Amino acid sequence: MTNEINYIDFEPKVAHKSFWKGNNYESTKVVMERVNEWVRKNYNSKIINVETLLVPVSGHNKKEHNAKRLNMQGGYVYMIEVVRVWYQ
Numbered sequence: 001m002t003n004e005i006n007y008i009d010f011e012p013k014v015a016h017k018s019f020w021k022g023n024n025y026e027s028t029k030v031v032m033e034r035v036n037e038w039v040r041k042n043y044n045s046k047i048i049n050v051e052t053l054l055v056p057v058s059g060h061n062k063k064e065h066n067a068k069r070l071n072m073q074g075g076y077v078y079m080i081e082v083v084r085v086w087y088q
Contacts, residue, residue, distance in 0.1 A: 010035050011082040048086040054079040
């Protein structure tokens with residue numbers, strides 16, 4: 001058995017693309033279904049922790065993600081919410 005600690009991130013995927021209305025993204029419920037499916041398939045892994053994170057997204061691909069715009073006094077930062085699973 002290895003003692004390495006690893007993680008895998010699950011972020012909302014585009015559920016429906018629309019030129020006029022913008023993209024629709026998976027709900028948190030759907031993301032959690034993917035997380036649970038991964039856990040079921042990797043039952044030999046020891047789950048250490050599950051957390052949600054706000055992760056910065058670079059400007060060139062912010063439209064591809066469900067980015068939240070935060071005003072940071074000197075400009076805007078785009079963040080996405082991901083579910084991170086730490087496992088061993």
